[in-house]
Amino acid sequence: MESTINRRDWFKSTISLTAGLTLGPSLVQQLIAAPASKAEASFFSGGKKMSSKIRLNSNENPYGPSEKAKQAVVSILSEANRYPFKETEDLKALIAAKEGVTPQHIHIGAGSGDILCQAAVAFGIEGGSVMSSYPTFPLLMNFAEVFKCRWDRVDANEKLEHDYDAMAAAVKSDTRLVFICNPNNPTGTIVSPAKIKSFCEEVSKKSVVYVDEAYIEFLEPAQQVSMVELVKKDMNVIVSKTFSKVYGLAGLRVGYIVAKPELIDRVYKYAGDIPLSQTAIAAAMASMGDETFMKMTRDKNAAARAVLTDYLDKHKVFYGKPLSNVVFFPAPRDGKTILAKMEEKGFLMRVWDYKEKEWCRVSIGTMEEMKMFVKAFDEVVA
Ligand SMILES: Cc1ncc(COP(=O)(O)O)c(C=O)c1O
Missing domain, CATH: 3.40.640.10 (Type I PLP-dependent aspartate aminotransferase-like (Major domain))
Structure with a gap:
């Protein structure tokens, strides 16, 4: 499978880098940030870095800390x-x-x-x-x-x-x-x-x-x-x-x-x-155990997640039933273009390779962020 070859190549270069004691991110940091698709490998090879975009790429909590x-x-x-x-x-x-x-x-x-x-x-x-x-x-x-x-x-x-x-x-x-x-x-x-x-x-x-x-x-x-x-x-x-x-x-x-x-x-x-x-x-x-904060996060996350799943339903796009703060669905166009154009519009997201296809992985942000996201995404995949 493409993704396997892709990851193996990435690790091979990662390991040789470490063996040469090159200064830079540790092996673990590189593994955490490893591309999940050919599209990501190519996108990041151009020196792209996480920037001050709307970060829908790391499944973070947009409301925290309490x-x-x-x-x-x-x-x-x-x-x-x-x-x-x-x-x-x-x-x-x-x-x-x-x-x-x-x-x-x-x-x-x-x-x-x-x-x-x-x-x-x-x-x-x-x-x-x-x-x-x-x-x-x-x-x-x-x-x-x-x-x-x-x-x-x-x-x-x-x-x-x-x-x-x-x-x-x-x-x-x-x-x-x-x-x-x-x-x-x-x-x-x-x-x-x-x-x-x-x-x-x-x-x-x-x-x-x-x-x-x-x-x-x-x-x-x-x-x-x-x-x-x-x-x-x-x-x-x-x-x-x-x-x-x-x-x-x-x-x-x-x-x-x-x-x-x-x-x-x-x-x-x-x-x-x-x-x-x-x-x-x-x-x-x-x-720990701050039920009020957890409930606020859960409720806001569910409402914001519905913005994305409603959009996908409207466009008859398949997705796994999401119960946390991330949604995974087949990429409606090539992943490299999605990553690049969404970044231009101010959004970071992920693309995975799985079963010979490309898939979008979008973390759930705030309600406002998700409304802006579906609008921008719609323009990119139209
Ligand atoms: C399933 C899962 N486990 C563990 C982690 C690692 O998270 P942390 O090291 O921040 O606890 C993540 C991060 O995204 C994750 O998605």
Whole structure:
């Protein structure tokens, strides 16, 4: 598939760059920013940079951080001369209490991406394979590939959901880790918690299952069924969460995993273990469980998302049922032109290659931004 060749080429050049110790963005930063299509590779090769456009390309929260988080950051500044050793333990204890586990079940990182990379080393360093649905958030698998670990991909079903039956059937004797993302990035789709639970129960007997719940708080509270319940049953399941999305703290960098202590130790072994900053910890502690802020984000996001899905419905464009802050649909014209013309009109978005086609991935901004986006997009694809 084009996308595979494209990514492999990108990684090859990335690795040789790193081997030559060229100064510049780290390998992980390059992997995070890796193009998801030939169109993106070509667009960015012209030296394009993220600029002060309307950023519908990183699934960020356009409303965050909350006032509580901002106040906490301001208040903690007078402690900026102190290493945050105690505060790190305080945050871990608070997260453990929220998740209903012990602090030994928690590992904190500079964003959940930090820990995805640690897990990629922990489970990929001895080779074998990691498996996931595709398309999905590729960081863990991309980083595992750097260690010569194979990435086995299982195509999503026709509704752009993880195909859990096909994934269960694809587990091999050398599968070290199975990555699932619920709700999924880039499709925004979910699968029923009962299905995910039975998948995890079965597959975790053969391989570790890593459940990325970065977007789970975008679901209505009754739908927010976390697989942490399986961790409490001592299963081979790691659940990943972040403060970057609904809590709007992507720039401060706090994420964590919940798992049984032996799995935590296996991942933690590859952590640099440099504490987070006082400000990040303070903002995360002030934000956690802030239902008012989360509800505001959820409600505004759903209303703004409807602007885009209504537009796609009107033009009979297929998309996966999005339940988070991202929508994924087939590109109505070539991806390179879409990226370039939308950038000219002031919007950043993504284009992915999947199944020999190009797909648009659009993050949900504010209502105003989405109204402007559909107008501009309509002009570009007309
Ligand atoms: C599914 C998923 N997991 C993890 C991350 C990493 O986020 P962060 O490192 O900010 O926690 C992202 C970022 O977009 C994501 O989409």
